[in-house]
Amino acid sequence: MTTKLFRQDIKVINVGLARFYEDLKYQRAKVTKVDWRPPAGGNLKLIQLLSKAESEEVANANKIAVKKIVTSSPKLIDIKRARDVIGVLRGNMTLLHSGPPIEWERMSGPTKGGVIGAAIFEGWASDARQAEELAKSGQIRFETCHDNSAVGPMAGIISPSMSVYVVKNEENGNIAFSNLNEGVGRVLRYGAYDEEVQTRLKFMEDVLSPLLKAALIITGPLDLKNIMAQSLQMGDELHTRNVASSLLLLKELGPSMVNTDFSKSDISASIDFIVKNQLFFLNIAMAAGKSIMDAANGIRASSVITALTRNGTDFGVRVSALKDKWFTAPAPIPKTLFFPGYKEEDANPDIGDSAIMETNGFGAFASAASPAVVQVVGGDVKEALRNTIKMSEICLIKDKSFPIPQNNFEGIPRAIDLRRIIETGTAPIINTGVANKKPGMGTVGFGILDAPMGAFIRAFEEYASTL
Amino acid sequence: MTTKLFRQDIKVINVGLARFYEDLKYQRAKVTKVDWRPPAGGNLKLIQLLSKAESEEVANANKIAVKKIVTSSPKLIDIKRARDVIGVLRGNMTLLHSGPPIEWERMSGPTKGGVIGAAIFEGWASDARQAEELAKSGQIRFETCHDNSAVGPMAGIISPSMSVYVVKNEENGNIAFSNLNEGVGRVLRYGAYDEEVQTRLKFMEDVLSPLLKAALIITGPLDLKNIMAQSLQMGDELHTRNVASSLLLLKELGPSMVNTDFSKSDISASIDFIVKNQLFFLNIAMAAGKSIMDAANGIRASSVITALTRNGTDFGVRVSALKDKWFTAPAPIPKTLFFPGYKEEDANPDIGDSAIMETNGFGAFASAASPAVVQVVGGDVKEALRNTIKMSEICLIKDKSFPIPQNNFEGIPRAIDLRRIIETGTAPIINTGVANKKPGMGTVGFGILDAPMGAFIRAFEEYASTL
Numbered sequence: 049m050t051t052k053l054f055r056q057d058i059k060v061i062n063v064g065l066a067r068f069y070e071d072l073k074y075q076r077a078k079v080t081k082v083d084w085r086p087p088a089g090g091n092l093k094l095i096q097l098l099s100k101a102e103s104e105e106v107a108n109a110n111k112i113a114v115k116k117i118v119t120s121s122p123k124l125i126d127i128k129r130a131r132d133v134i135g136v137l138r139g140n141m142t143l144l145h146s147g148p149p150i151e152w153e154r155m156s157g158p159t160k161g162g163v164i165g166a167a168i169f170e171g172w173a174s175d176a177r178q179a180e181e182l183a184k185s186g187q188i189r190f191e192t193c194h195d196n197s198a199v200g201p202m203a204g205i206i207s208p209s210m211s212v213y214v215v216k217n218e219e220n221g222n223i224a225f226s227n228l229n230e231g232v233g234r235v236l237r238y239g240a241y242d243e244e245v246q247t248r249l250k251f252m253e254d255v256l257s258p259l260l261k262a263a264l265i266i267t268g269p270l271d272l273k274n275i276m277a278q279s280l281q282m283g284d285e286l287h288t289r290n291v292a293s294s295l296l297l298l299k300e301l302g303p304s305m306v307n308t309d310f311s312k313s314d315i316s317a318s319i320d321f322i323v324k325n326q327l328f329f330l331n332i333a334m335a336a337g338k339s340i341m342d343a344a345n346g347i348r349a350s351s352v353i354t355a356l357t358r359n360g361t362d363f364g365v366r367v368s369a370l371k372d373k374w375f376t377a378p379a380p381i382p383k384t385l386f387f388p389g390y391k392e393e394d395a396n397p398d399i400g401d402s403a404i405m406e407t408n409g410f411g412a413f414a415s416a417a418s419p420a421v422v423q424v425v426g427g428d429v430k431e432a433l434r435n436t437i438k439m440s441e442i443c444l445i446k447d448k449s450f451p452i453p454q455n456n457f458e459g460i461p462r463a464i465d466l467r468r469i470i471e472t473g474t475a476p477i478i479n480t481g482v483a484n485k486k487p488g489m490g491t492v493g494f495g496i497l498d499a500p501m502g503a504f505i506r507a508f509e510e511y512a513s514t515l
Numbered sequence: 516m517t518t519k520l521f522r523q524d525i526k527v528i529n530v531g532l533a534r535f536y537e538d539l540k541y542q543r544a545k546v547t548k549v550d551w552r553p554p555a556g557g558n559l560k561l562i563q564l565l566s567k568a569e570s571e572e573v574a575n576a577n578k579i580a581v582k583k584i585v586t587s588s589p590k591l592i593d594i595k596r597a598r599d600v601i602g603v604l605r606g607n608m609t610l611l612h613s614g615p616p617i618e619w620e621r622m623s624g625p626t627k628g629g630v631i632g633a634a635i636f637e638g639w640a641s642d643a644r645q646a647e648e649l650a651k652s653g654q655i656r657f658e659t660c661h662d663n664s665a666v667g668p669m670a671g672i673i674s675p676s677m678s679v680y681v682v683k684n685e686e687n688g689n690i691a692f693s694n695l696n697e698g699v700g701r702v703l704r705y706g707a708y709d710e711e712v713q714t715r716l717k718f719m720e721d722v723l724s725p726l727l728k729a730a731l732i733i734t735g736p737l738d739l740k741n742i743m744a745q746s747l748q749m750g751d752e753l754h755t756r757n758v759a760s761s762l763l764l765l766k767e768l769g770p771s772m773v774n775t776d777f778s779k780s781d782i783s784a785s786i787d788f789i790v791k792n793q794l795f796f797l798n799i800a801m802a803a804g805k806s807i808m809d810a811a812n813g814i815r816a817s818s819v820i821t822a823l824t825r826n827g828t829d830f831g832v833r834v835s836a837l838k839d840k841w842f843t844a845p846a847p848i849p850k851t852l853f854f855p856g857y858k859e860e861d862a863n864p865d866i867g868d869s870a871i872m873e874t875n876g877f878g879a880f881a882s883a884a885s886p887a888v889v890q891v892v893g894g895d896v897k898e899a900l901r902n903t904i905k906m907s908e909i910c911l912i913k914d915k916s917f918p919i920p921q922n923n924f925e926g927i928p929r930a931i932d933l934r935r936i937i938e939t940g941t942a943p944i945i946n947t948g949v950a951n952k953k954p955g956m957g958t959v960g961f962g963i964l965d966a967p968m969g970a971f972i973r974a975f976e977e978y979a980s981t982l
Contacts, residue, residue, distance in 0.1 A: 281750050281887060295763070323766040420748060423920075454896065
């Protein structure tokens with residue numbers, strides 16, 4: 049009998065606790081793993097809402113959202129002054145910031161630093177003390193980037209005189225904006241605001257932006273989907289690694305930059321600025337991501353996540369069906385690899401609109417494309433692949449337009465489904481830059497984190513109530 | 516008894532035929548595979564010579580060769596006219612060609628085409644017929660690139676007026692040269708020679724080369740090891756894929772190119788030429804590889820392969836201990852993905868010095884870094900990894916200076932050991948461009964091939980006789 053049993057082809061299905069599976073696998077048994085946990089952590093209310101949300105109405109709505117996402121092919125069409133294209137910046141002393149809405153008092157150090165730096169840059173204040181008083185007095189109006197078709201990394205401060213990329217989602221007709229990337233270290237978006245920062249911002253406004261604008265006119269609109277897909281083949285995940293994409297941008301614009309009327313020294317300085325900044329393309333990718341997610345936003349009954357973002361204090365989530373409504377939870381502190389001289393206590397909670405990259409299937413979702421990024425925070429190649437596979441469990445599709453060579457050319461996981469987050473208890477993973485928590489400082493490292501579940505649960509409860 | 520047997524932890528060691536291993540593995544048995552084949556295919560003479568070659572003398576000699584290879588850090592220091600740096604080109608009507616030595620009569624179509632094009636370019640002949648007669652008459656002297664510290668891809672024709680990269684192996688003190696890459700299609704190195712080819716060569720001599728030379732003076736010597744290591748992180752294998760390395764070169768030289776005295780239109784045209792040629796960096800990488808392998812060549816008793824190269828008719832091999840002696844076998848036709856409009860009958864046998872990349876651990880040896888390349892010839896990601904692992908079986912080291920992310924950051928296999936080729940019967944794999952077999956045509960596709968064993972067997976027999 050035993051003999052017969054062992055001669056048979058034994059197949060085991062392991063449901064639930066992985067321990068048994070691991071044991072059987074170790075013994076080379078044929079075992080299939082069903083990674084079962086009680087849905088929604090066994091929360092009966094959520095389980096009920098989940099069953100309500102498994103409807104044809106939702107499936108159809110999500111089909112529309114998915115179609116918006118995969119058919120979008122954003123183009124970089126122009127570079128303009130923010131005040132000329134973003135309505136709210138035409139008024140007096142208004143600034144955009146990253147993440148969900150927040151008042152001066154609750155702003156984190158790097159956001160405050162960004163506000164101070166922008167107030168000085170705009171000439172509203174002549175030093176940090178004056179700028180701070182101005183902000184405290186309530187004279188500066190704060191608006192989110194996201195509510196104004198824009199995205200900004202880290203503090204995400206966009207002031208009226210700053211230039212912004214203009215990205216058009218031609219398939220949907222909408223426009224999105226982002227500011228230009230300054231590099232890493234003592235830079236405005238990480239809360240630094242001193243003379244070094246101001247001089248760099250002035251160069252970006254006086255030379256870099258108009259030069260890129262002129263080059264763009266010569267080259268014509270840039271196909272961003274093409275650049276982004278190529279860069280995934282070249283080790284970028286397009287959030288914390290934009291090495292290839294930045295060079296591919298130079299490939300497209302370099303010859304035209306030389307052909308503008310700008311002086312050779314301006315052209316050389318601008319090319320130098322781009323090649324020395326391995327995140328230069330990030331803001332363009334973000335604007336592309338925003339233009340795609342805005343197209344998928346506001347679809348009745350769709351459970352697709354259309355924004356993940358942080359203001360350094362709160363983590364904010366948007367779901368398509370609920371359009372512009374924010375659902376928040378406290379922003380966690382990322383697991384960080386610190387630059388020399390910095391430590392845990394220096395790190396600000398998670399900050400920036402750059403999680404629009406994960407919202408679109410890049411960043412940590414595309415980890416497998418970029419093992420170097422996971423390595424930075426102590427992971428290995430397998431963890432990189434694991435992160436991508438894990439994220440595919442909460443996404444509706446794998447987008448073949450963005451294949452990852454190291455994942456056998458499978459597409460990136462896209463269209464995050466709020467229902468799957470609730471059901472599996474798996475939160476989106478985010479790769480991110482980490483700011484010093486004090487204003488006026490800068491970058492302290494790069495990290496990784498799980499988005500906080502609280503925001504998704506609140507979003508889901510309200511979402512389910514509308515079905 | 517049977518029960519007890521099955522309750523025991525059965526471990527199987529499978530020696531030899533893989534079929535049994537595969538069966539046991541399919542049954543999830545604990546089985547270790549010893550991929551045993553009789554060494555040297557059971558050839559008793561070779562087995563005897565192999566045992567002679569497993570000596571301390573050889574081990575010590577190979578240690579020296581390995582040290583030469585891993586400590587070499589080639590720098591691009593200049594661009595000069597070939598006749599000013601390569602002695603044999605100072606004489607009347609001399610041309611360098613790729614691969615081992617060959618006379619006009621035995622030259623393949625693309626090599627003949629390259630000779631014709633170079634003769635026209637140099638003004639020795641005014642058309643193809645004249646050039647051909649000149650070559651037939653014996654008035655053109657042919658020398659190999661390899662014998663003159665140079666390497667040239669495909670036909671590898673270097674004529675006196677052409678510019679060459681000057682790469683210095685500072686650790687060893689030697690210099691290596693290569694010509695500039697023209698792009699793909701109707702180009703001289705694939706045997707095309709018409710007006711389009713001549714105009715491009717003229718632009719390269721009149722504008723591109725002097726401009727790059729001037730930029731290099733501003734930037735200073737370029738650390739090629741650094742660029743090559745970075746490019747492996749970005750999907751290049753540095754033989755048939757040089758997408759990232761070419762952009763990384765532009766990153767280093769772009770700002771300086773703008774700062775030269777050249778006109779904006781020359782600068783723009785040159786940047787445009789570089790960004791549109793995804794193989795632009797290949798020739799620089801080849802010169803780097805040549806400078807490394809020449810340093811490791813001529814070490815008494817060393818069994819390290821110091822050149823793999825092809826002239827379109829013969830495949831040639833050099834082994835360190837035997838210095839400049841060539842061992843040849845007929846060049847095979849690569850397994851090719853043809854460009855639209857071409858087929859098997861159009862393909863010339865394997866051609867070019869570019870297998871210096873495989874000789875150095877790049878190309879097919881670094882396949883794992885570049886799954887896109889294997890995909891081109893019908894392979895998948897696993898095959899890419901398999902090729903790298905297979906090549907590590909015939910190499911002495913894995914060089915940590917060139918980690919492959921997709922292989923868990925293991926180094927590329929380097930320092931090919933002739934003994935291991937003979938013992939295992941595993942020939943080096945080579946990624947390659949494929950030329951039209953007729954002169955005057957151009958590129959027909961990209962392919963992959965196993966180097967022919969005959970050349971290695973002949974080399975080994977002579978090598979062993981010197982021990």
